[in-house]
Amino acid sequence: MSLRHALLGLLSQGSASGYDLLKIFEISLANVWPATQSQLYGELGRLADAGLIEVVAEGPRGRKAYGPTEAGMAELRHWLVEVPPEQLRRSDMLLRVFFLGAVGAEQARAYLKEQGAVATRSHEHLETIRPIVADDDHDLSVYGRIALEWGLRFTRMQQEWAEWAAREIEAHTSRTPSGTGV
Amino acid sequence: MSLRHALLGLLSQGSASGYDLLKIFEISLANVWPATQSQLYGELGRLADAGLIEVVAEGPRGRKAYGPTEAGMAELRHWLVEVPPEQLRRSDMLLRVFFLGAVGAEQARAYLKEQGAVATRSHEHLETIRPIVADDDHDLSVYGRIALEWGLRFTRMQQEWAEWAAREIEAHTSRTPSGTGV
DNA sequence: TCCTCCATGTAACAGGTTACATGATTCC
DNA sequence: GGAATCATGTAACCTGTTACATGGAGGA
Numbered sequence: 001m002s003l004r005h006a007l008l009g010l011l012s013q014g015s016a017s018g019y020d021l022l023k024i025f026e027i028s029l030a031n032v033w034p035a036t037q038s039q040l041y042g043e044l045g046r047l048a049d050a051g052l053i054e055v056v057a058e059g060p061r062g063r064k065a066y067g068p069t070e071a072g073m074a075e076l077r078h079w080l081v082e083v084p085p086e087q088l089r090r091s092d093m094l095l096r097v098f099f100l101g102a103v104g105a106e107q108a109r110a111y112l113k114e115q116g117a118v119a120t121r122s123h124e125h126l127e128t129i130r131p132i133v134a135d136d137d138h139d140l141s142v143y144g145r146i147a148l149e150w151g152l153r154f155t156r157m158q159q160e161w162a163e164w165a166a167r168e169i170e171a172h173t174s175r176t177p178s179g180t181g182v
Numbered sequence: 183m184s185l186r187h188a189l190l191g192l193l194s195q196g197s198a199s200g201y202d203l204l205k206i207f208e209i210s211l212a213n214v215w216p217a218t219q220s221q222l223y224g225e226l227g228r229l230a231d232a233g234l235i236e237v238v239a240e241g242p243r244g245r246k247a248y249g250p251t252e253a254g255m256a257e258l259r260h261w262l263v264e265v266p267p268e269q270l271r272r273s274d275m276l277l278r279v280f281f282l283g284a285v286g287a288e289q290a291r292a293y294l295k296e297q298g299a300v301a302t303r304s305h306e307h308l309e310t311i312r313p314i315v316a317d318d319d320h321d322l323s324v325y326g327r328i329a330l331e332w333g334l335r336f337t338r339m340q341q342e343w344a345e346w347a348a349r350e351i352e353a354h355t356s357r358t359p360s361g362t363g364v
Numbered sequence: 365t366c367c368t369c370c371a372t373g374t375a376a377c378a379g380g381t382t383a384c385a386t387g388a389t390t391c392c
Numbered sequence: 393g394g395a396a397t398c399a400t401g402t403a404a405c406c407t408g409t410t411a412c413a414t415g416g417a418g419g420a
Contacts, residue, residue, distance in 0.1 A: 002272075003408090009277070013281075018371075019372080032277050061371050063372090073284070080293065089271065092268050098211070099191030099192075099194065099195075099325075100325050101322060101325055102191070103262050111262065112328075115267070143282050146294075149347070150343055153342070154339065161335050220383090227401095243387080
């Protein structure tokens with residue numbers, strides 16, 4: 001149920017309409033908690049019904065700008081500090097690693113090298129947005145920077161791991177030259 | 183649709199019943215691709231209907247052991263090398279970071295330190311299972327070791343990041359002592 | 365006028381979780 | 393005989409995705 005809290009969090013930083021929020025999701029939250037338009041409007045309705053947000057302004061074309069209520073802010077703070085984050089991560093990238101024995105060392109190495117390259121590209125992309133968040137001292141900037149740093153460290157780790165793994169397979173292959181598995 | 187491929191992958195390493203597979207999911211795949219019992223039996227039925235697996239043995243209590251068909255193995259290899267892994271990662275741990283401005287520096291630091299501690303515990307847990315996979319040269323062991331190494335590097339990265347982030351907040355707080363945000 | 369963008373909503377479907385339901389076998 | 397374990401299956405519900413549907417407002 002974290003979409004609910006993502007919305008509360010965004011609205012705590014300033015009121016916005018569903019349309020505004022959708023844009024914010026696309027730019028800044030896309031890598032952390034993607035959401036689609038239909039999901040978003042549905043959840044806004046449910047949040048309003050639950051009294052956690054309310055319409056604070058209406059505009060042209062039926063535009064409704066929402067803001068959090070006191071109950072909504074309380075719920076957000078509760079979630080932030082008292083609800084332990086989910087640990088579960090599904091990774092089909094890693095799932096494949098378990099079964100790489102089904103395709104022979106050459107293809108296994110190619111797979112890992114490709115994953116390393118993907119990580120490198122992601123890392124480079126994140127580097128390009130670093131300067132945008134870098135230069136000020138607001139709260140938003142501090143926490144944005146911390147999240148960005150996570151991405152930078154993660155992509156670097158993944159890149160280094162993939163290269164290490166490709167070398168491991170090479171070493172294993174040279175020890176057992178016949179190549180087991182298929 | 184990766185549960186399907188997780189099942190094909192496991193069955194490619196030896197035939198098994200739904201019950202067997204469930205146990206394997208609980209132990210070895212739990213951190214990478216969790217699956218519930220009801221999901222599993224449903225998918226086994228669909229895989230059989232699609233001709234990707236077949237019943238290779240029947241046992242007591244209605245036990246049905248499945249093995250992959252040739253079509254199933256082809257599908258597995260196709261998925262392994264030709265279908266690019268999903269990049270999407272939802273992380274409610276990271277989502278919270280974006281909104282930490284809503285709770286004051288003290289609580290924000292406490293949150294990050296807790297996440298660091300969680301990562302440390304996970305890392306220690308993974309270290310305990312390292313010796314189990316370490317000592318042989320089979321394909322399975324090689325790829326199991328590579329996946330484990332990912333976990334070790336990931337948890338270490340997360341731990342270091344959380345500690346760094348907590349220090350960042352401290353530095354920011356001492357620069358702007360009043361404490362902005364709520 | 366026509367196109368683009370703003371703006372909201374619904375319906376159908378897929379994947380996943382929890383809970384319910386049932387029964388056979390083995391071991392003590 | 394009774395408990396634990398093996399073994400499979402179904403139903404209700406929630407979250408998320410894709411696609412469909414509609415219309416107002418502003419600019420060229």
